[in-house]
Amino acid sequence: MEGDGSDSLVTIKNIERELICPACKELFTHPLILPCQHSICHKCVKELLLMLDDSFNDVGSDNSSQSSPRLRLPSPSMDKIDRISRPGWKRNSLTPRTTTFPCPGCEHDVDLGERGINGLFRNFTLETIVERYRQAARAATAIMCDLCKPPPQESTKSCMDCSASYCNECFKIYHPWGTVKAQHEYVGPTTNFRPKILMCPEHETERINMYCELCRRPVCHLCKLGGNHSNHRVTTMSSAYKTLKEKLSKDIDYLIGKESQVKSQISELNLLMKETECNGERAKEDAVTHFEKLFEILEERKSSVLKAIDASKKLRLDKFQTQMEEYQGLLENNGLVGYAQEVLKETDQSCFVQTAKQLHVRIQKATESLKSFRPAAQTSFEDYVVNTSKQTELLGELSFFSSGVDVPEINEEQSKVYNNALINWHHPEKDKADSYILEYRKVNRDEEMLSWNEIEVCGTSKVISDLESNCDYAFRVRAYKGSICSPSSRELVLHTPPAPVFSFLFDEKCGYNNEHLLLNLKRDHVESRAGFNLLLAAERIQVGYYTSLDYIIGDVGITKGKHFWAFRVEPYSYLVKAGVASSDKLQEWLRSPRDTVSPRYEQDSGHDSGSEDTCFDSSQPFTLVTIGMKKFFIPKSPTSSNEPENRVLPMPTSIGVLLDYDKGKVAFYDMDHMKCLYERQVDCSHTMYPAFALMGSGGIQLEESITAKYLEYQENM
Numbered sequence: 001m002e003g004d005g006s007d008s009l010v011t012i013k014n015i016e017r018e019l020i021c022p023a024c025k026e027l028f029t030h031p032l033i034l035p036c037q038h039s040i041c042h043k044c045v046k047e048l049l050l051m052l053d054d055s056f057n058d059v060g061s062d063n064s065s066q067s068s069p070r071l072r073l074p075s076p077s078m079d080k081i082d083r084i085s086r087p088g089w090k091r092n093s094l095t096p097r098t099t100t101f102p103c104p105g106c107e108h109d110v111d112l113g114e115r116g117i118n119g120l121f122r123n124f125t126l127e128t129i130v131e132r133y134r135q136a137a138r139a140a141t142a143i144m145c146d147l148c149k150p151p152p153q154e155s156t157k158s159c160m161d162c163s164a165s166y167c168n169e170c171f172k173i174y175h176p177w178g179t180v181k182a183q184h185e186y187v188g189p190t191t192n193f194r195p196k197i198l199m200c201p202e203h204e205t206e207r208i209n210m211y212c213e214l215c216r217r218p219v220c221h222l223c224k225l226g227g228n229h230s231n232h233r234v235t236t237m238s239s240a241y242k243t244l245k246e247k248l249s250k251d252i253d254y255l256i257g258k259e260s261q262v263k264s265q266i267s268e269l270n271l272l273m274k275e276t277e278c279n280g281e282r283a284k285e286d287a288v289t290h291f292e293k294l295f296e297i298l299e300e301r302k303s304s305v306l307k308a309i310d311a312s313k314k315l316r317l318d319k320f321q322t323q324m325e326e327y328q329g330l331l332e333n334n335g336l337v338g339y340a341q342e343v344l345k346e347t348d349q350s351c352f353v354q355t356a357k358q359l360h361v362r363i364q365k366a367t368e369s370l371k372s373f374r375p376a377a378q379t380s381f382e383d384y385v386v387n388t389s390k391q392t393e394l395l396g397e398l399s400f401f402s403s404g405v406d407v408p409e410i411n412e413e414q415s416k417v418y419n420n421a422l423i424n425w426h427h428p429e430k431d432k433a434d435s436y437i438l439e440y441r442k443v444n445r446d447e448e449m450l451s452w453n454e455i456e457v458c459g460t461s462k463v464i465s466d467l468e469s470n471c472d473y474a475f476r477v478r479a480y481k482g483s484i485c486s487p488s489s490r491e492l493v494l495h496t497p498p499a500p501v502f503s504f505l506f507d508e509k510c511g512y513n514n515e516h517l518l519l520n521l522k523r524d525h526v527e528s529r530a531g532f533n534l535l536l537a538a539e540r541i542q543v544g545y546y547t548s549l550d551y552i553i554g555d556v557g558i559t560k561g562k563h564f565w566a567f568r569v570e571p572y573s574y575l576v577k578a579g580v581a582s583s584d585k586l587q588e589w590l591r592s593p594r595d596t597v598s599p600r601y602e603q604d605s606g607h608d609s610g611s612e613d614t615c616f617d618s619s620q621p622f623t624l625v626t627i628g629m630k631k632f633f634i635p636k637s638p639t640s641s642n643e644p645e646n647r648v649l650p651m652p653t654s655i656g657v658l659l660d661y662d663k664g665k666v667a668f669y670d671m672d673h674m675k676c677l678y679e680r681q682v683d684c685s686h687t688m689y690p691a692f693a694l695m696g697s698g699g700i701q702l703e704e705s706i707t708a709k710y711l712e713y714q715e716n717m
Contacts, residue, residue: 019130022104023048028130032120035112037216038105039123046117049101113228119201121217131192143189145170160185163193202227211240309384316377323376326366336366405433405479405486408460415475417494418566419501420706421464423475425489433479433486438462443472443493463706469564470498495674498658498667502563503705504554504690511586516550517694524702526552527570528694549577551589554690558661565690566656566671566703569627573698580659580666580682581622581691621683623666624691627651628698634678649677654703659688671703 021028023044030042100109113119144152145167155165159175161184166174175181198208198218206220214232223229235243255262328335340359346352406428414424421440427433436459439452455462457477467473474493479486505523506512512519518527528550569576581589626633632649656669659682667679682688692700 015129016133019126019133027134028123028126031123031126031130032117033123033217034101034103034105034120035110035215035217036103036106036108038103039126040104042117042122044104045101045120048104049117052102115201121198121201124198128192131190135190143191147174155189157186157188158190158193160187160193165189165191209237210234211237213240305384305386309381312381312384316379319376326369336362405481405484407486408433408436408477408479408489410475410477410489410492412492414461415492415494416706417467417473417496418703418706419497419503421467421473421475421494421496422461422706423464423477423492424461425477426460427479433481435480436460436477437480437485438464438475438477439488440464440473440475442468443474467496469496469500471496497564497566497656497674498669499562499564499660501705502556502558502565502659502690504556504565505702506692507553507555510553510555511551511589513550517552519552523555524704525699526692526694527699528573528697549575549693549695551586551691551693553581553586553692557583557687557689558659559687560661562658562660562662564656564658566654566669567692568654568701568703569651570699570701571630571651573628573694573700574696575626575628575694576698576700577624577626577691577693578655578700579622579624579657579668579691580688581624582683582686582688584686585621586689586691621686622691623680623682624693625668625678627655632677635680652677657690659684661688 019027021031021041021044022038023040026041028039028041031039032042032045033039101112102108103110142154143158143165145155146152146164147170148167153167153169156168157171158165159171162174162181171186175184175186200206200208200218200220200223203220203222206222208218208220210219210221210224211217212219212223212229212232212234215229218237219227219229219234224232224234325335340363343352343355343359346355408425408427410423410425414422416422423438423440425436427436436457438455438457440455441450441452444450455464472493472495474491476488476491478488506519506526508519508523516528518529519525567578569578625635630651632651632655634647634649636647652670652672654671656671656674658665658667658669658676660666661684664681664684665679666682668677669675670677694700
């Protein structure tokens with residue numbers, strides 16, 4: 001038993017994350033259940049409503065940003081608490097209206113109704129679990145008796161009716177034997193006192209006894225009879241308890257059964273966290289390296305620019321110094337003037353003339369420079385202003401360049417699935433990618449998610465084989481440039497055909513009318529020619545009759561199993577029939593005269609004929625649907641509406657046919673969405689063949705199997 005108690009304490013301590021109020025980030029205190037099913041402390045609800053009231057009353061205040069639902073305010077005054085607790089309170093409202101409250105759990109506005117906080121249920125279950133957690137966290141802290149004289153004794157039991165804790169002596173005094181109090185319910189020491197009966201917050205004297213399935217909350221019988229839940233579907237509390245407990249138990253059992261998978265994913269997350277830590281540090285180191293390179297370049301340029309400025313400054317100062325010395329020589333008793341004054345003292349004429357000539361030239365130049373003073377150099381350094389505007393703009397736009405490889409995009413129009421899957425994608429910077437990784441996996445929502453299969457591709461398309469029938473597959477692709485990988489593309493989900501693809505070609509021998517039909521060399525496309533022969537046949541047409549249908553079948557028959565094939569009807573086609581037919585029925589069709597046939601007596605012709613009504617329940621050896629004029633006509637059925645608007649659908653781009661020979665069923669599919677349009681029984685007692693018929697202008701193209709050669713052909717095209 002001690003081991004079990006220890007395990008329970010560990011379990012309680014492990015669920016702390018679920019016991020934290022989303023508003024105050026502390027353990028719940030008297031939690032209330034909001035209409036969105038999230039819980040929040042009773043005090044936090046009042047504080048948040050008070051903040052909303054203040055923020056709307058203080059319009060334009062700089063403190064309006066404090067209205068965040070996650071910000072705690074000091075305890076509000078009692079008058080404000082009473083005001084927002086009254087039913088019908090709403091911010092800036094003078095008349096009773098509903099209260100809108102921003103839930104801090106889901107961050108959506110929820111409607112508290114006209115009663116506001118008073119209309120919310122207290123989450124006693126959560127409150128009990130929080131109390132157990134508190135006790136587990138403070139196992140050594142005792143709960144003291146509420147009735148003892150100081151100093152109080154340690155309590156031994158708590159009375160749920162009195163909402164108080166007692167020691168043994170006080171319990172005997174206040175619950176004497178033979179009195180009503182002796183019948184009170186008592187439990188072990190606790191601080192969590194919950195009512196024995198849950199009462200309705202709308203009708204405070206009524207007991208909760210029903211559960212509203214629409215509002216997902218308990219209600220009383222008055223709520224159902226004339227309250228807000230009168231038109232809602234309700235169930236008994238015992239039924240709701242049983243149903244919800246079974247669902248919760250089943251979900252818990254499922255999660256417990258997946259414990260190994262959860263642990264594996266936790267281990268994977270731990271590895272991802274470590275990898276993220278390493279990659280983050282590496283990214284920081286790379287960023288520092290790049291910035292240091294920028295700093296080095298800037299320091300180098302800074303040194304070069306400063307040297308150039310210093311050199312220019314020195315040159316200019318030298319010029320100014322020389323010019324200044326020359327001008328100082330023009331002063332009396334200084335320089336040139338002083339020298340000239342000394343020359344004038346020479347009395348020997350020959351010697352004077354010899355010296356004075358050169359001196360006179362210098363004196364004349366000095367005189368001219370006085371008349372037109374011009375500094376020897378410029379003082380401005382305009383040519384040495386560093387222009388960093390472009391570099392500043394570039395540095396301001398400096399951002400992360402995650403991989404240098406753009407994300408490829410899967411081309412949904414060119415990607416399809418038939419016998420195999422063809423996935424085509426394009427890359428904005430095709431030359432920058434060395435290769436691609438195509439990933440695919442089967443999508444099954446009922447089971448655990450399967451791992452991705454990877455294929456390395458050098459081009460921008462790939463054929464994938466060995467896919468299971470009637471399954472959803474997800475595809476995505478990413479690009480590689482060396483060791484650098486781009487993020488994965490958006491996933492494309494394709495649904496495989498419901499059965500293996502049946503390969504066949506048009507039969508050019510059995511019943512083929514080469515006068516009316518034109519078959520290509522590959523025998524996968526047939527065209528009905530409304531030419532001269534049809535005009536000749538029109539001479540025999542009488543009133544109420546039409547020209548005959550020209551039949552063509554597949555060259556391979558089916559004797560067992562499930563098979564699927566697809567074809568496209570040319571948009572200009574007037575009337576095309578497609579489906580299956582047995583070998584004995586084909587002999588009847590192809591051997592009897594077919595010059596003129598009344599559609600009224602042709603079974604399953606697609607027209608509103610009376611003969612169809614007699615064949616609803618009988619299993620026929622053929623089934624043909626009618627396609628034409630860009631429409632798909634669903635045959636009449638006794639189990640569905642036969643109104644024309646319900647039987648006429650837009651013609652799909654590609655039409656699939658599923659034949660289950662063993663069960664005797666045939667179905668027609670919209671290949672674009674792999675959706676079944678029509679299904680019925682068919683007599684498969686003989687060999688079954690794909691069958692087609694055309695009248696007037698029209699064409700049928702068999703869907704080509706997807707192979708590697710098909711891919712090469714598409715690329716060449």
